[in-house]
Amino acid sequence: MSIIYLSPVRSEGEGPSPAALAAIDSEWPLIAAELDLLDAQIAFINAGPYASVLDRRRVRRAERRVLEVSRELADQETAEDGAA
Structure with a gap:
């Protein structure tokens, strides 16, 4: 998994390049899959013994989806x- 480095926003009001x-945008499917995994893990932890x-x-399933993406x-x- 790669980490995207975004330079700080310049004072002229420019955004990311x-x-x-x-x-x-190209890594968004992975971000979405990781968010789904986080939601599933939180629900599992909150359920506790139940x-x-x-x-x-x-x-x-969410773990498997993260691996697939x-x-x-x-x-x-x-x-x-x-x-190239």
Whole structure:
């Protein structure tokens, strides 16, 4: 998983560069999958001793989705590096 570095916003009112926005846009499926995983984990923790099998299944599915999206992004980066 890569971390996107965004430079501080300049005082002239400029926002992130188009390249930074494109990088965020390309990684958005991973961000969304990680947010879903976080939601599932919070629900599981809040259920405490009353957590059901379905709560655990939701966490496992969200974990699997994060891995799938990560793999897809890595494959895209590898393909782009190979084409360059």
